[in-house]
Amino acid sequence: MSKGVELKNPNLKNMSSDYLYHLTINVANTVDASDIQQQFGDVKVVCMGGTSSRMRDLALYLRNVLGNSDTSEPIDLAAGGHRYALFKEGPVLLASHGVGSSTASVVLHELLKLLKYAKCQDPVIIRIGTCGGVGVAPGTVVVTKNAFNGYLRNEHEIPILGKRVVRPAYFPEQVIQDILKHGNRSEDGFDTIIANTMSTDCFYEGQGRIDGAVCEYDDAAKLEFLKECHKLGIRNIEMEATMLSSLTLQAGVKAADICVTIVNRLNGDQVEITPETKKAFEQRPFLIVGRYIQGLFGK
């Protein structure tokens, strides 16, 4: 049965209007947000990804999937804010989130509020991205199950009002399975796997890279750390999964994280694939999410 988004914030009912600052969307009347419902009420899937250019590419890709013959340039609905891009292709909303949890959580809070005000029914949020791999071939697509933080704990840690708050960080099994059944086709030429993911707030020291501006450990210590990750079932490292899984769980909205690995960190830190190969790898999460969306809406 479909259901709207019920957010865990009792304070929202006291707000007569709500300006979604970073999306530059004004909900002028929170009680009767019919304008917002008209514009966004049909949204069933929200795709998020790091860069605005990738989300624009995905918007164009999904037009084909959705059987939309429009050839016009996708309109960035949040262009005025200069921070995030927001596109809409039929029932799919696409938002860029930048690099890492700090920037992604800002836009995620506002997207969740938008889904609520628009009375979207049972939406799912799917992040697509690139990541480092741990013991898997570059080009492998990883669908995250449990998200670990930089302390190798399967939880999201966040300071709230000065106190340490720890919240669960995993993605709903049903969504993972619904996505996975669109992977591993014989024609794909790459593996789509379910695995655990480590998310960090630092790309260099946080992920055990030895090629950052500051580094106080050596290659041996790094490898020991990465092998510890591997033992925990971690097959990829990115910068958003713990926050994304945690906040969507708190909000009661389904979510998933689908990333393609572009380096095997057990072999080195530097990304050494050509830009062409990287571009091709980036298409792989498009393919999977495209099939998933086709399964939902395709004719």
Next chain:
Amino acid sequence: MSKGVELKNPNLKNMSSDYLYHLTINVANTVDASDIQQQFGDVKVVCMGGTSSRMRDLALYLRNVLGNSDTSEPIDLAAGGHRYALFKEGPVLLASHGVGSSTASVVLHELLKLLKYAKCQDPVIIRIGTCGGVGVAPGTVVVTKNAFNGYLRNEHEIPILGKRVVRPAYFPEQVIQDILKHGNRSEDGFDTIIANTMSTDCFYEGQGRIDGAVCEYDDAAKLEFLKECHKLGIRNIEMEATMLSSLTLQAGVKAADICVTIVNRLNGDQVEITPETKKAFEQRPFLIVGRYIQGLFGK
């Protein structure tokens, strides 16, 4: 006496090449990086800020300051990466960093390595931005002294190889004073103050806002928290200062953080100034940093 940038990473000397991935700058030969030195060796100031559009605006603003009559569009040297913008105006490098520490630390690591390879002499990194204020009028410019994290501790906490590492987080007094002497002119019409800053990785729950998608506290608890901040000398809240001060201290590179407040959080969470006022406020850090740069290079 001028000095080059000596980074605390002994592993770098074992790298014959270094691809600064997110800046899309290839240091093909780390031993003889004369091409990089030719292009970037004159850099004395690195300005960082959230959005690429603001950094482009600042690049154009600084042309006037530096007496450069060029009217061409600033060239984004990192455009190929689609993540960060990088401009160069004479001895000033300008980089966008996105929202928050996760994204800002990535580009900061790479900028620090760029300064090292380019043999820049005694450079200073200055972040400009917008922020929430705590008990100061919107429009006040805050130059950060000590940076507090979301736990109200004057330190930067980062997981490295799975362990909690805590590092100092403050900006060098001399740089603060050098900047402050360019503020508070009678014609300014706004205050420029030195104060402490709180940085969080979450704009909503992390900063005690009650208007996020998830919130488990009420307005009274929020106000108590903000008053605790105020008691610690915190007059503004943003998302980068602890990481920025900590990482630049580790790297031995001078830095500063200059932000204009656009809301007084003691009075509310929502940004209620008009876009025009916001635009005008955003110019205030430009003014201060412009005078500072004019003091260094102006004719």
